[in-house]
Amino acid sequence: xxxxxxxxxxxxxxxxxxxxxxxxxxxxxxxxxxxxxxxxxxxxxxxxxxxxxxxxxxxxxxxxxxxxxxxxxxxxxxxxxxxxxxxxxxxxxxxxxxxxxxxxxxxxxxxxxxxxxxxxxxxxxxxxxxxxxxxxxxxxxxxxxxxxxxxxxxxxxxxxxxxxxxxxxxxxxxxxxxxxxxxxxxxxxxxxxxx
Amino acid sequence: xxxxxxxxxxxxxxxxxxxxxxxxxxxxxxxxxxxxxxxxxxxxxxxxxxxxxxxxxxxxxxxxxxxxxxxxxxxxxxxxxxxxxxxxx
Numbered sequence: 001x002x003x004x005x006x007x008x009x010x011x012x013x014x015x016x017x018x019x020x021x022x023x024x025x026x027x028x029x030x031x032x033x034x035x036x037x038x039x040x041x042x043x044x045x046x047x048x049x050x051x052x053x054x055x056x057x058x059x060x061x062x063x064x065x066x067x068x069x070x071x072x073x074x075x076x077x078x079x080x081x082x083x084x085x086x087x088x089x090x091x092x093x094x095x096x097x098x099x100x101x102x103x104x105x106x107x108x109x110x111x112x113x114x115x116x117x118x119x120x121x122x123x124x125x126x127x128x129x130x131x132x133x134x135x136x137x138x139x140x141x142x143x144x145x146x147x148x149x150x151x152x153x154x155x156x157x158x159x160x161x162x163x164x165x166x167x168x169x170x171x172x173x174x175x176x177x178x179x180x181x182x183x184x185x186x187x188x189x190x191x192x193x194x195x
Numbered sequence: 196x197x198x199x200x201x202x203x204x205x206x207x208x209x210x211x212x213x214x215x216x217x218x219x220x221x222x223x224x225x226x227x228x229x230x231x232x233x234x235x236x237x238x239x240x241x242x243x244x245x246x247x248x249x250x251x252x253x254x255x256x257x258x259x260x261x262x263x264x265x266x267x268x269x270x271x272x273x274x275x276x277x278x279x280x281x282x283x284x
Contacts, residue, residue: 026262053239065229072225076218079257083214087207178257185249188225189242193232 022168029172033179036142040183043138044190047131053194056128058121060114064192067110068184074103075181078150082174085157088164097154097170100177104147111140135187142180149173217256224249 081096114136122129153162153170162170224245231241254260 030260030263061229061232065225068225069222072218072221075221075253075257076214079214079217080211083207083210175258178253181257182250182253185246185253189228189232189246193228193242194238 025168025172029175033175036179037183040135040138040186043131043135044186047135047190050127050131054128055192055194056121056132058118059132059192060117061192063110063114064188067107067114068188070103070107070110071181071184074100074107075178077103078174078177082167082170085162085167085170086164090157090160093162093170094154094158097150097157101147101150101154104143104150108140108143108147111136111143132191135191139180139183139187142183146173146177146180150177213256217252220252221249224252 077096077100081093081100084090084092084096115133118129118132122132150173153173156162157170228242228245231245232238235241
């Protein structure tokens with residue numbers, strides 16, 4: 001009787017453990033995202049403290065709008081990748097994951113092009129240039145790490161490693177990717193639009 | 196090993212439609228920001244709310260921020276489940 005009770009308790013524990021683990025993972029990721037938010041908030045606050053609403057006319061607003069749209073599309077494809085694996089659609093999961101990685105590469109290419117132009121506009125020591133390179137560089141670094149993480153879950157999942165019941169790494173990476181998008185939602189108007 | 200998916204009850208097609216609608220809203224808000232920067236006399240009054248709305252949409256629909264509050268609901272479900280198991284003994 002006691003053994004049966006122990007087995008029942010053990011079975012219940014096994015059943016609850018993944019759920020608790022998932023909750024813990026999610027909470028930990030949100031804490032990480034919150035800490036990252038403070039970092040970007042500090043950089044954006046510095047921009048307003050040092051320059052007010054002043055904006056550099058040299059920046060290419062059209063290019064800024066273009067790479068913003070690319071990042072928004074990548075957020076949709078990342079969302080679709082997560083939803084696809086949540087319904088066990090392996091083919092669509094892989095397709096949308098790699099499409100997101102491709103869009104990330106295009107975005108970084110756009111930022112690199114913007115930098116190549118900005119170097120000629122902002123000499124070393126220029127205040128706006130310092131803030132521009134710091135903010136976009138920090139964000140681009142996050143885009144690159146997010147793209148690498150997406151590529152990793154895509155590569156690991158190429159043989160059906162993830163499924164509708166077990167795909168926390170996909171969910172975590174996609175959440176991180178959306179966070180990168182949210183950050184750009186504030187960086188784009190802060191650097192390119194305000195005047 | 197069944198992990199909890201708070202929105203799993205929503206039909207797959209419906210989820211895809213939600214994603215498309217949110218994306219469309221994000222694009223429209225971005226264009227509003229752009230227009231506000233070009234045409235508005237006080238751009239901040241247009242750009243600020245639009246940026247906040249975009250962030251809220253992504254947090255709510257793409258990042259499922261509600262999961263943070265759903266933890267309490269799951270804990271209650273766990274408690275109920277444990278109670279049921281205890282009742283069987």
